[in-house]
Amino acid sequence: MSKLHHCLNGRPVTEQVVLYQQTRDSRDYLPIQFYYDNYKDHWFAQLDDYMDRMTFESDFDYKLSVAVNMFKFATAAHLQKEKGYGPLGAFNGFFYKILSNWKSNIKTSAFRVKRRPAVQCPVCSRMVGRIDMKHLQHFKTISDLPKFMVWQGDIYEVTSMPRVYVVTWGEKTNAKLEALKKGDVKAFASCKRRIRWPWKLENGTKGVLCPFTKNIVPQIEEEYIKTLPIEHSRYAPPMTHHEFTEKYPRARIQSEVYDLHRPVGKDQKGVLQDHIDRDHRVTGPFESIDYDDIKSGDVPMSFESAFRIIENFIKDETDQEILKLIATGYTVDDVATTLDIDKKEVRSRIKSVRSEELWRLLVDTV
Numbered sequence: 001m002s003k004l005h006h007c008l009n010g011r012p013v014t015e016q017v018v019l020y021q022q023t024r025d026s027r028d029y030l031p032i033q034f035y036y037d038n039y040k041d042h043w044f045a046q047l048d049d050y051m052d053r054m055t056f057e058s059d060f061d062y063k064l065s066v067a068v069n070m071f072k073f074a075t076a077a078h079l080q081k082e083k084g085y086g087p088l089g090a091f092n093g094f095f096y097k098i099l100s101n102w103k104s105n106i107k108t109s110a111f112r113v114k115r116r117p118a119v120q121c122p123v124c125s126r127m128v129g130r131i132d133m134k135h136l137q138h139f140k141t142i143s144d145l146p147k148f149m150v151w152q153g154d155i156y157e158v159t160s161m162p163r164v165y166v167v168t169w170g171e172k173t174n175a176k177l178e179a180l181k182k183g184d185v186k187a188f189a190s191c192k193r194r195i196r197w198p199w200k201l202e203n204g205t206k207g208v209l210c211p212f213t214k215n216i217v218p219q220i221e222e223e224y225i226k227t228l229p230i231e232h233s234r235y236a237p238p239m240t241h242h243e244f245t246e247k248y249p250r251a252r253i254q255s256e257v258y259d260l261h262r263p264v265g266k267d268q269k270g271v272l273q274d275h276i277d278r279d280h281r282v283t284g285p286f287e288s289i290d291y292d293d294i295k296s297g298d299v300p301m302s303f304e305s306a307f308r309i310i311e312n313f314i315k316d317e318t319d320q321e322i323l324k325l326i327a328t329g330y331t332v333d334d335v336a337t338t339l340d341i342d343k344k345e346v347r348s349r350i351k352s353v354r355s356e357e358l359w360r361l362l363v364d365t366v
């Protein structure tokens with residue numbers, strides 16, 4: 001085993017990475033690979049519940065190659081300052097961060113699949129993890145708030161916390177309100193505007209308009225919802241556990257835990273989809289992926305294989321970057337701003353790399 005931060009040839013790892021970036025000679029890459037081969041057991045020990053050794057090895061090696069290609073001296077200097085690494089450990093620190101993110105991504109996504117599948121509550125017909133006393137209260141949560149409300153003749157989007165702007169859809173008509181509630185926003189897209197936050201509490205600070213009472217309150221949280229009259233606070237009648245077991249003696253209150261190898265059932269998928277939709281209301285699912293993360297390969301697993309496909313298919317580096325941004329939900333405008341390229345050029349580059357096979361592969365992966 002080599003000395004910490006040093007390859008077997010005696011050169012510091014960080015230096016070896018920079019050397020390889022200059023020569024692009026695989027003989028300069030191998031010492032880096034050998035150095036990190038020594039750490040595979042350590043990382044695999046933390047992940048062996050989630051994947052087999054083969055998958056682990058190939059993913060690890062891929063991560064390493066991405067890190068080696070992405071590593072920049074400027075980043076290294078920044079990391080050194082921030083984390084107090086010596087100059088020797090710069091690349092190691094950078095790669096460590098990538099591995100840690102990878103590990104936590106794997107653990108969270110595995111947890112999601114391992115989660116108990118839902119059971120259906122016979123009272124409210126919702127799919128829930130477990131029908132317990134808390135559930136049987138049938139209290140609404142933030143995600144049960146209506147998406148739209150009417151105030152002074154206009155339609156507004158509901159938020160639970162004050163913000164800088166509020167979205168209004170203009171004058172209320174029944175047809176418009178019905179369409180919006182159904183999610184048919186396209187027909188009325190031209191009415192949509194952002195305006196400065198209009199609601200203030202008596203003390204002058206911002207508050208939110210309660211969609212039920214039309215009172216202005218500091219924020220809407222579950223505790224607040226519980227204080228509302230029953231027709232607003234609950235989405236189904238409350239029931240005690242005793243009443244429940246009397247009325248539904250055969251109901252299943254929770255189900256077995258699936259193991260990782262069992263395919264996700266249809267209901268489970270529905271619940272997951274609901275969850276995604278709810279999250280989507282608050283923040284777009286792609287907002288958290290920023291360009292730096294994309295560059296360093298620090299992205300959710302679902303995008304990793306898409307990125308790999310892009311890297312295998314596309315030669316030009318700018319084209320690669322553009323496609324990665326598009327794959328993670330950036331619009332052409334966003335791409336142009338992020339990469340500082342003219343919009344027209346972005347469009348024509350996308351066109352030039354459009355191959356049906358590539359797109360089919362991408363759609364299958366993401």
Ligand SMILES: [Zn+2]
Nearest residue numbers: 121123124125
């Ligand atoms: Zn229920």
